[in-house]
Amino acid sequence: MLYFSKWKALATVVFSAVMCLMIVPSLLSPAAYDSLPSFLQRKIVLGLDLQGGSYIVLQVEQSEVRKARLEMLRDDARRVLRDARVGYSGLNIQGDSVQVRIREGQDAEAALTQLRTLAQPIGGALASSGQLDTDVTRDGDVISLTPTSTGIQARTIQAVSQSIEIVRKRIDQLGTTEPSIQRQGSDRIQVQVPGLQDPSRLKALLGQTAKLSFRLVDMSVNPQQALQTRPPAGTEILYSQDQPPVPYVVEQRALVQGEDLTDAQPSFDPNTREPVVTFRFNSNGARRFAEATQQNVGRPFAIVLDNQVISAPVIREPITGGSGQISGNFTVQQANDLAILLRAGALPVPLQVVEERTVGPGLGADSIRSGVMASIVGALAVAAFMIATYGLFGVVAVLAVAVNVGMIFGALAMLGATLTLPGIAGVVLTVGIAVDSNVLIYERIREEARAGRSAISAIDAGFTRALATILDSNITTFIAAAVLFYIGSGPVRGFAITFGIGIITTVFTAFTLTRLMVSLWVRWKRPQRVPI
Amino acid sequence: MRLLRIVPDDTKFDFIRFRRISFPISALLSIVALVAFFTLGLNFGIDFKGGTLLEVRYPNQTLNIGDVRSKLEALELGEVQIQEIGSDGEVLIRVAQQPGGESAQQAVVGKVRAALGDQVEYRRVEVVGPRVSQELLSYGIVGLMLAVFCILIYLWFRFEWQFALGASIANFHDIVLTIGFMAIFQIDFDLTSVAALLTILGYSLNDTIVIYDRIREMLRRYKKMPTDELLNQSINSTLSRSVITHVTVTLALLALVLFGGRAIHSFSITMMFGVVLVGTYTSIFIASPLLIYLGVTTRTMAEKDGAEDKREQRAERPAR
Numbered sequence: 029m030l031y032f033s034k035w036k037a038l039a040t041v042v043f044s045a046v047m048c049l050m051i052v053p054s055l056l057s058p059a060a061y062d063s064l065p066s067f068l069q070r071k072i073v074l075g076l077d078l079q080g081g082s083y084i085v086l087q088v089e090q091s092e093v094r095k096a097r098l099e100m101l102r103d104d105a106r107r108v109l110r111d112a113r114v115g116y117s118g119l120n121i122q123g124d125s126v127q128v129r130i131r132e133g134q135d136a137e138a139a140l141t142q143l144r145t146l147a148q149p150i151g152g153a154l155a156s157s158g159q160l161d162t163d164v165t166r167d168g169d170v171i172s173l174t175p176t177s178t179g180i181q182a183r184t185i186q187a188v189s190q191s192i193e194i195v196r197k198r199i200d201q202l203g204t205t206e207p208s209i210q211r212q213g214s215d216r217i218q219v220q221v222p223g224l225q226d227p228s229r230l231k232a233l234l235g236q237t238a239k240l241s242f243r244l245v246d247m248s249v250n251p252q253q254a255l256q257t258r259p260p261a262g263t264e265i266l267y268s269q270d271q272p273p274v275p276y277v278v279e280q281r282a283l284v285q286g287e288d289l290t291d292a293q294p295s296f297d298p299n300t301r302e303p304v305v306t307f308r309f310n311s312n313g314a315r316r317f318a319e320a321t322q323q324n325v326g327r328p329f330a331i332v333l334d335n336q337v338i339s340a341p342v343i344r345e346p347i348t349g350g351s352g353q354i355s356g357n358f359t360v361q362q363a364n365d366l367a368i369l370l371r372a373g374a375l376p377v378p379l380q381v382v383e384e385r386t387v388g389p390g391l392g393a394d395s396i397r398s399g400v401m402a403s404i405v406g407a408l409a410v411a412a413f414m415i416a417t418y419g420l421f422g423v424v425a426v427l428a429v430a431v432n433v434g435m436i437f438g439a440l441a442m443l444g445a446t447l448t449l450p451g452i453a454g455v456v457l458t459v460g461i462a463v464d465s466n467v468l469i470y471e472r473i474r475e476e477a478r479a480g481r482s483a484i485s486a487i488d489a490g491f492t493r494a495l496a497t498i499l500d501s502n503i504t505t506f507i508a509a510a511v512l513f514y515i516g517s518g519p520v521r522g523f524a525i526t527f528g529i530g531i532i533t534t535v536f537t538a539f540t541l542t543r544l545m546v547s548l549w550v551r552w553k554r555p556q557r558v559p560i
Numbered sequence: 561m562r563l564l565r566i567v568p569d570d571t572k573f574d575f576i577r578f579r580r581i582s583f584p585i586s587a588l589l590s591i592v593a594l595v596a597f598f599t600l601g602l603n604f605g606i607d608f609k610g611g612t613l614l615e616v617r618y619p620n621q622t623l624n625i626g627d628v629r630s631k632l633e634a635l636e637l638g639e640v641q642i643q644e645i646g647s648d649g650e651v652l653i654r655v656a657q658q659p660g661g662e663s664a665q666q667a668v669v670g671k672v673r674a675a676l677g678d679q680v681e682y683r684r685v686e687v688v689g690p691r692v693s694q695e696l697l698s699y700g701i702v703g704l705m706l707a708v709f710c711i712l713i714y715l716w717f718r719f720e721w722q723f724a725l726g727a728s729i730a731n732f733h734d735i736v737l738t739i740g741f742m743a744i745f746q747i748d749f750d751l752t753s754v755a756a757l758l759t760i761l762g763y764s765l766n767d768t769i770v771i772y773d774r775i776r777e778m779l780r781r782y783k784k785m786p787t788d789e790l791l792n793q794s795i796n797s798t799l800s801r802s803v804i805t806h807v808t809v810t811l812a813l814l815a816l817v818l819f820g821g822r823a824i825h826s827f828s829i830t831m832m833f834g835v836v837l838v839g840t841y842t843s844i845f846i847a848s849p850l851l852i853y854l855g856v857t858t859r860t861m862a863e864k865d866g867a868e869d870k871r872e873q874r875a876e877r878p879a880r
Contacts, residue, residue, distance in 0.1 A: 077823065085692065087662075225682070228670060380662050382689040384669075391615065391683035391823075398821030406815030410808050416564040417804060450752055453816055453824050457759065457831075460812030461766070464805040468770065471801040478569060497773045500718060501766040507710045508762030512755055515703035520755045527759065560563065 048434035075448035080392035081222035125174035197372035238369035240286035288313025292370035303363035314350030399452035425466035448522030458530030465538035579849035593740020605750030610657035610693035615684035618649035730847035760834030767843035
């Protein structure tokens with residue numbers, strides 16, 4: 029057990045040193061770090077609890093996905109039936125399905141065939157599992173279109189992916205450093221923005237769907253009347269942002285939608301000096317907007333954002349230039365944010381903030397300070413106790429633990445893992461437990477010596493027997509750390525990482541480094557008596 | 561240099577007979593813990609209960625706690641806890657979960673910020689919605705059970721079922737006592753507490769296994785020794801190690817409790833109780849004596865080894 033081949037000894041030392049050196053890139057200045065070759069650009073990331081920042085979890089609601097899908101089905105059904113010249117009545121959303129009554133009984137079968145085309149294969153045409161995302165059924169002259177739950181699930185996952193892109197675009201506009209946006213589970217998005225102190229603007233930006241549409245205002249009815257009865261078919265009542273809100277009867281069909289915008293910028297109206305958002309359409313949008321304005325000169329149209337009427341100007345002349353401006357009594361910041369939202373595009377469904385954690389820079393700095401303090405005090409106390417108890421062998425243990433801690437940080441850097449305050453606690457705890465492996469070895473050596481073995485034989489036997497125990501006891505602790513990593517999130521996961529890595533490095537140093545140091549000492553001193 | 565020696569060589573404590581005292585004590589403590597858990601309940605943090613937590617600091621002695629209280633009460637947010645911490649003008653504000661779903665929780669921060677103004681430093685703001693808090697709680701419970709289960713399976717493979725059972729009873733005892741401790745002192749029970757419980761579990765097992773390992777070795781070596789004497793010898797021969805490791809872990813934890821900062825204070829305190837007070841006691845006074853009741857004898861190991869593992873037996877032949 030005490031014999032080490034030269035190569036093994038060398039490998040042990042080199043491996044330990046390299047692992048410890050992996051920490052160096054994390055300590056460099058940003059400029060020096062960037063000049064490193066890419067395989068060395070690995071460093072420890074400080075958790076938000078240490079560097080300050082905002083952590084937000086957004087959720088895509090399945091009910092919203094279902095709602096959006098139902099609305100789409102309703103609009104598509106209207107188009108399909110109109111194109112097929114089928115008379116219908118009462119096309120609307122009833123609970124979890126879209127229902128429509130076909131006027132003439134003999135048309136029903138043809139309408140059913142047409143409406144069946146609206147059901148799409150789940151996962152797109154390529155990944156054909158043969159399953160459709162919508163059940164289309166006929167009961168007499170009523171046809172219902174019901175989205176299936178697997179179809180909604182697939183759409184939810186899709187909506188999360190689309191939302192991540194849009195969330196990223198919106199956050200990038202805020203000019204913060206290194207935001208991280210990740211999927212969490214099947215229906216959540218986790219956003220981390222280091223350094224952000226007040227996430228209220230961020231939440232406001234992410235809390236809006238930003239669905240923009242230009243729609244004609246229906247002047248045939250008085251909004252007040254429509255409120256009391258029912259709005260005409262194909263229209264709905266939307267309110268303005270004013271206090272108190274003013275109702276408008278607007279067409280459900282949009283002239284042009286937000287997707288057809290190519291650019292949006294905040295600026296000032298040259299006449300009123302009021303903040304506005306100017307925008308440009310793509311060629312498709314420009315053509316449609318031009319046509320619509322030509323046909324409706326003199327009528328008002330509504331600019332609708334997330335089912336709120338921002339403004340409802342009257343079309344004075346056809347707008348053919350493909351650009352325009354939105355005014356709505358904005359503040360400068362509001363105009364800015366609206367431009368950001370329009371540039372980044374609309375979210376497929378609204379996102380809901382379900383968790384938020386923000387740490388200010390002051391607390392972060394305090395946490396680093398107390399973490400470092402606890403580490404130093406803990407390490408010194410343990411080192412002093414070990415040396416007092418085991419003398420020279422205690423020094424060996426302290427060296428092994430020091431290398432151990434170096435390797436933990438090296439491994440964290442190599443994995444690009446996040447260091448949190450509980451993570452630092454994990455390191456401190458590892459120091460306490462890592463010396464246990466040395467204690468186990470040394471106590472066993474003493475026992476063997478007391479049993480009458482010679483010094484060298486006792487040391488050899490001590491290592492052999494203690495290492496088996498070390499392995500057994502650490503594997504069980506490692507299981508606990510692994511479970512913790514699996515179930516934990518954020519700071520707790522940070523603890524599990526350092527604790528788990530700590531267990532591995534502890535076993536490694538016990539098996540190699542401690543053994544190597546003791547065996548070198550034995551070869552050099554040829555001891556007659558065990559010195560502990 | 562004279563080295564420090566805490567435990568003298570060749571101790572001969574009769575730990576096994578002490579079980580007549582330690583078992584009733586543990587039973588009593590467990591009952592107290594359970595009663596505390598069911599009557600006082602755990603002081604769930606917002607991780608598991610949902611709600612809002614703000615840590616704010618008023619600069620330069622401008623903190624007027626009564627003023628803060630009246631400002632927040634005017635918001636009518638239901639149950640609001642206001643607690644002054646330290647002497648640096650820091651206040652911890654906890655607002656219970658609001659009725660009305662996820663967006664109602666989000667509105668709280670805006671209201672509180674508006675009420676307290678911009679002159680204060682917002683050091684920490686946490687909002688956990690009802691859905692997330694419920695998930696975190698079930699994750700925590702599932703995690704604890706999963707860990708115990710995985711460890712049980714491992715021990716069963718590595719040792720014998722008696723050992724696995726003994727270790728898990730001891731484990732259960734640790735968790736019950738620690739949870740009771742947290743209930744009695746109303747320590748914040750949040751995600752880091754689950755981390756603490758799992759670590760206590762891992763650590764206590766680590767301790768137990770070191771002793772079990774020795775028991776297994778002795779069982780193979782001394783086929784004729786009466787079980788209680790054998791258990792006693794095993795505990796006594798690992799006693800020095802138990803105590804020394806105990807001291808080092810205590811030192812590390814003490815550093816965390818004293819200097820680790822408030823953010824991990826409840827974690828450190830819980831660990832201190834679980835590891836230092838309960839874990840080691842359990843391994844020595846509960847886990848090992850339990851083996852007698854579970855029917856561990858020298859035959860147990862002989863049956864397991866059977867004809868296999870001749871090589872291992874040669875390696876473990878006694879030194880003398």
